[in-house]
Amino acid sequence: MATIYLLLVLSALIFTAQAQQGQSNIVKPGSLLTPATTTNSSWLSPSGLYAFGFYKQGYGYAVGIFIEGIPQKTVVWTANRDDSPVPADAILNFTSDGQLVLQSAQQGTKTSIANSPGVATSASMLDSGNFVLHNSDNNTIWQSFDQPTDTLLPSQHLLVQKVLSSSVSDSNHSTGRFLLLMQQDGYLAMYPVGTPYTIEYGYWNYVTPGQENNAKLNLDDNGHLYLDSINGKAGIVDLNIGDNSTKGLLYLLRIDADGILRLYSHNMDQNGTWSVTWSQPDDKCAPKGLCGLNAYCVETDQSFGCNCLPGFALINQSEMSSGCERNFTAESCKASMPYTMEAVNNTTWEDKNISVLSSSTQEACKAACLQDCNCDAAQFKQGECKKQSLPLRFGRLLESDPNIAFIKVSISTPTTARNVPKKSKKEVLIISVSLVAFAFIMLVIFGIVRYGYRVWACKKESNHGNIVLSEDVSLQSFTYAELEKVTDNFKEELGRGAFGIVYKGEIGNGKKLVAVKRLEKLLAEREREFQSEMKVIGRTHHKNLVHLLGYCHDGLNRLLVYEYMSNGSLADILFTPEKQPCWDQRMEIARDIAKGILYLHEECMPHIIHCDIKPQNILMDENMCAKISDFGLSKLLKPDQTKTFTGIRGTRGYVAPEWHRKMSVTVKVDVYSFGIVLLEIICCRKGVDYNILEEEAILEEWAYHCFECGELGKLVGDDKVDKKQLERITKVALWCILYEPSLRPSIKKVLQMLEGTMDIPDPPSRSVASSVWSKE
Ligand SMILES: *[C@@H]1O[C@H](CO)[C@@H](O)[C@H](O)[C@H]1NC(C)=O
Ligand SMILES: *[C@@H]1O[C@H](CO)[C@@H](O)[C@H](O)[C@H]1NC(C)=O
Ligand SMILES: *[C@@H]1O[C@H](CO)[C@@H](O)[C@H](O)[C@H]1NC(C)=O
Ligand SMILES: *[C@@H]1O[C@H](CO)[C@@H](O)[C@H](O)[C@H]1NC(C)=O
Ligand SMILES: *[C@@H]1O[C@H](CO)[C@@H](O)[C@H](O)[C@H]1NC(C)=O
Ligand SMILES: *[C@@H]1O[C@H](CO)[C@@H](O)[C@H](O)[C@H]1NC(C)=O
Ligand SMILES: *[C@@H]1O[C@H](CO)[C@@H](O)[C@H](O)[C@H]1NC(C)=O
Ligand SMILES: *[C@@H]1O[C@H](CO)[C@@H](O)[C@H](O)[C@H]1NC(C)=O
Ligand SMILES: *[C@@H]1O[C@H](CO)[C@@H](O)[C@H](O)[C@H]1NC(C)=O
Ligand SMILES: *[C@@H]1O[C@H](CO)[C@@H](O)[C@H](O)[C@H]1NC(C)=O
Ligand SMILES: *[C@@H]1O[C@H](CO)[C@@H](O)[C@H](O)[C@H]1NC(C)=O
Numbered sequence: 001m002a003t004i005y006l007l008l009v010l011s012a013l014i015f016t017a018q019a020q021q022g023q024s025n026i027v028k029p030g031s032l033l034t035p036a037t038t039t040n041s042s043w044l045s046p047s048g049l050y051a052f053g054f055y056k057q058g059y060g061y062a063v064g065i066f067i068e069g070i071p072q073k074t075v076v077w078t079a080n081r082d083d084s085p086v087p088a089d090a091i092l093n094f095t096s097d098g099q100l101v102l103q104s105a106q107q108g109t110k111t112s113i114a115n116s117p118g119v120a121t122s123a124s125m126l127d128s129g130n131f132v133l134h135n136s137d138n139n140t141i142w143q144s145f146d147q148p149t150d151t152l153l154p155s156q157h158l159l160v161q162k163v164l165s166s167s168v169s170d171s172n173h174s175t176g177r178f179l180l181l182m183q184q185d186g187y188l189a190m191y192p193v194g195t196p197y198t199i200e201y202g203y204w205n206y207v208t209p210g211q212e213n214n215a216k217l218n219l220d221d222n223g224h225l226y227l228d229s230i231n232g233k234a235g236i237v238d239l240n241i242g243d244n245s246t247k248g249l250l251y252l253l254r255i256d257a258d259g260i261l262r263l264y265s266h267n268m269d270q271n272g273t274w275s276v277t278w279s280q281p282d283d284k285c286a287p288k289g290l291c292g293l294n295a296y297c298v299e300t301d302q303s304f305g306c307n308c309l310p311g312f313a314l315i316n317q318s319e320m321s322s323g324c325e326r327n328f329t330a331e332s333c334k335a336s337m338p339y340t341m342e343a344v345n346n347t348t349w350e351d352k353n354i355s356v357l358s359s360s361t362q363e364a365c366k367a368a369c370l371q372d373c374n375c376d377a378a379q380f381k382q383g384e385c386k387k388q389s390l391p392l393r394f395g396r397l398l399e400s401d402p403n404i405a406f407i408k409v410s411i412s413t414p415t416t417a418r419n420v421p422k423k424s425k426k427e428v429l430i431i432s433v434s435l436v437a438f439a440f441i442m443l444v445i446f447g448i449v450r451y452g453y454r455v456w457a458c459k460k461e462s463n464h465g466n467i468v469l470s471e472d473v474s475l476q477s478f479t480y481a482e483l484e485k486v487t488d489n490f491k492e493e494l495g496r497g498a499f500g501i502v503y504k505g506e507i508g509n510g511k512k513l514v515a516v517k518r519l520e521k522l523l524a525e526r527e528r529e530f531q532s533e534m535k536v537i538g539r540t541h542h543k544n545l546v547h548l549l550g551y552c553h554d555g556l557n558r559l560l561v562y563e564y565m566s567n568g569s570l571a572d573i574l575f576t577p578e579k580q581p582c583w584d585q586r587m588e589i590a591r592d593i594a595k596g597i598l599y600l601h602e603e604c605m606p607h608i609i610h611c612d613i614k615p616q617n618i619l620m621d622e623n624m625c626a627k628i629s630d631f632g633l634s635k636l637l638k639p640d641q642t643k644t645f646t647g648i649r650g651t652r653g654y655v656a657p658e659w660h661r662k663m664s665v666t667v668k669v670d671v672y673s674f675g676i677v678l679l680e681i682i683c684c685r686k687g688v689d690y691n692i693l694e695e696e697a698i699l700e701e702w703a704y705h706c707f708e709c710g711e712l713g714k715l716v717g718d719d720k721v722d723k724k725q726l727e728r729i730t731k732v733a734l735w736c737i738l739y740e741p742s743l744r745p746s747i748k749k750v751l752q753m754l755e756g757t758m759d760i761p762d763p764p765s766r767s768v769a770s771s772v773w774s775k776e
Pocket of ligand 2: 172173
């Protein structure tokens, strides 16, 4: 009873505080907003047209700016748009020290809404739709107009090198697939998100006749859209100037979820809806990647449709643009499986050929792809056959284009084929002598290529003194309240990863530092699996694995407590120039990682495939010993989260190609990721980096190039490295990232190569390697 009374008093206080602010529309520090309808959930602009505050998003709320004064409340800006929605207990706190903070006790999060450089003494929602923060000198220190999401409002400018990025959908305002960029060279252009800003990826552009540098995009109150530069204005959309019919209309420019840029108008006098005044491009299928991976866009009268390639099915049946995946499980090349090639006429695709056959015929093109394990599809046009690997992107039907896509599909009924043991299928080594030689070398080096998981009992390895197997390790189980105390109410954030946010904590009265990971995005119903996974992870013990100390499974909360790693992640030290370790230390790190993976793959029971090896998941202890974290968690994640495609020229990041080919996932996916990490360790740079020369941007391609040209020294720059050693280690990495999983060495072989002194054969060229294994 007392609490209810207190709440009433509190809300009355808030109410009066804000009613007072309402008169001037200036919000002072100490003000709060909450999503609840009983209190104020937004701050209005003086005319009441715009509001800043909470709006409904998914199962929770987001903070943003929306047009409150029209029936169809339209969101024009969202703070931290890619964060998950906050629950109903959230509070937007304009703190007395001048920060705008979104806090949720239930989620234990505190996020800054406006990363302003100073202390704000007032905030205002303006009638232009701009939300501004002022300091004590009445200077604007932050404004939402400088951080546009997908919408440009009248009087707002899109400055040079700024983008508008589309939302996921009308109801989900997270970053979607397309963006509009105001380029430095005066071009206004649209691209798919995650591609380089070059002409081959753009799908629309506009430039002023004189092509002025440093132009900015403006929209004015009358719906004129123009580029503004030192030489004046150039109209993109000029409505009849002086025509009074545009008066009383509200305009906005938005790049929509379908990649089309639209200028909308809304008649304020009538109960209208938004109508489209102008839009570009006209061609609905022009936005590249509209249908997702392995699908192609087909224009219809009003809109567009998406078709999957033959042998493929939608990833999400109820989501047309989700992209497609093989509807059969492919086998590794070695296990020969009958395939056939199906044609899709008159479609265009991104070309990321793995090899090209000139003066070919359709039949020869199909046959060449069938014989090549790396080849999942081919594009045939005017006698040129370009072999492709999955996924295919940017597909669309274009009646005028004679390009044919040939797709490799399974003939046999897939589900049974997978489980029936294959008896008489014999592998044959084919084609040229050189290929046979490759195979021979490989067989010698790697022994018989093994598949999948071998089930080894987990044993105490006396030769690896560091492995201690304790069958009955008891993980400590924490309550949520305990972990709140341990982390001092989730005060200090250590980092963010695929699984959630990590906080620093102390147990045993500050005697021991720990890292507490709050898991997000888990499948909610998987309670029992969570417990059993915890047991599995709790049993692992190796000096190159981050040790799990305990967990919390309390209501909806899932948290893990790990030992604290004082030197951050490998990504930190590798990609921060001041922190980069010397070559010998780096090689030590590479061996440590390989040892950790070896333990997961072969020494512990049950074996664990990590599925997400990357420098962010490798942590460094106080002695700079590398330890792998996040192992054993991939099973708990929703499907597909591990398969992210970086989107840049077919780059998979750390993700092995078989994820995209729908082959069964084996330990070799970790070997692939390790190979990419090894290249990063060699070069002290990220696998994909568009801040450097284009031909060097994708590390795996550049490393191959340097290797083939005998210019490995370029990889390490000024770093003094023994040439022989550099060559050996690079070769190991290139073996690890072979496209065909069965050709990649096991992690044990990798470790031997990293440690040993034996010669390492040249890795096969990527385009030929696969042809080694074929079938009759
Ligand atoms: C707060 O909400 C009340 C109604 O719940 C409203 O009368 C008042 O004007 C609001 N104040 C502001 C500043 O929006
Ligand atoms: C919005 O879309 C993103 C990306 O697809 C997704 O991760 C997120 O969960 C969605 N949010 C809501 C509220 O549905
Ligand atoms: C708002 O933030 C301040 C400073 O962080 C804090 O003292 C205050 O308790 C917060 N208000 C609410 C209602 O949480
Ligand atoms: C702050 O500046 C605006 C104009 O930029 C002015 O209207 C307002 O009165 C000023 N406020 C104070 C407190 O000086
Ligand atoms: C627009 O309105 C103004 C006054 O409001 C009037 O003088 C002018 O003639 C009108 N122009 C047109 C094209 O109707
Ligand atoms: C707008 O709609 C409201 C109710 O939805 C109605 O009362 C009002 O008359 C409408 N106004 C016009 C101009 O249609
Ligand atoms: C896969 O899709 C093709 C059509 O693209 C269909 O003919 C085939 O039956 C499907 N296979 C399975 C297993 O669903
Ligand atoms: C499929 O798409 C629908 C509609 O967008 C969404 O609600 C649903 O969660 C998606 N299913 C999966 C498994 O992602
Ligand atoms: C594709 O084009 C070929 C001619 O190149 C034609 O024989 C075939 O029937 C076409 N297929 C479809 C589905 O239109
Ligand atoms: C094949 O791809 C490479 C690089 O991806 C490119 O340089 C080359 O031009 C392509 N070949 C053809 C014939 O398109
Ligand atoms: C469609 O593709 C077929 C097969 O390549 C080709 O013969 C035909 O000319 C293409 N259609 C057009 C309109 O170019």
